[in-house]
Amino acid sequence: MPSTSLEPSPGDVSIVSVACTTLSQAAVSALRRGQVVEAIKLVRVERNIGLKEAKEQVEAYVHTQPALRNRLLQAHADAREGLLRWVIFVLVGGVGLFFFLA
Numbered sequence: 059m060p061s062t063s064l065e066p067s068p069g070d071v072s073i074v075s076v077a078c079t080t081l082s083q084a085a086v087s088a089l090r091r092g093q094v095v096e097a098i099k100l101v102r103v104e105r106n107i108g109l110k111e112a113k114e115q116v117e118a119y120v121h122t123q124p125a126l127r128n129r130l131l132q133a134h135a136d137a138r139e140g141l142l143r144w145v146i147f148v149l150v151g152g153v154g155l156f157f158f159l160a
Contacts, residue, residue, distance in 0.1 A: 081119050089116070089126060092133045 081089075081097070082104055088097040094116065102112040120127050 081116070085116070086119075089120065089130070092130060094120075094130065 081101060085097040085100040085104070088094075088100060098109070098112045098116050101107070101115055102109060105112070105115075107115075120130060
């Protein structure tokens with residue numbers, strides 16, 4: 059299974075303290091809605107830190123919340139599946155249109 063940004067890579071040795079894994083209610087709410095990018099933006103603004111640090115803190119928080127992590131991974135899988143269905147639909151439609159017009 060390919061790794062996603064929510065899964066730590068084998069060589070990732072980033073250390074985020076336990077105190078940093080607590081996020082604001084707005085960031086947690088964004089994560090529950092599946093809006094990881096919005097949660098990272100909120101953490102950046104609230105803590106006045108860089109993109110990399112905010113991303114690491116959000117990922118650390120998600121890593122400590124198995125139910126939330128599973129929900130986000132399932133949402134990513136559903137999005138990939140939906141995209142694949144659209145690609146197949148467009149390809150089949152294109153081939154059908156080609157044969158109809160040819």
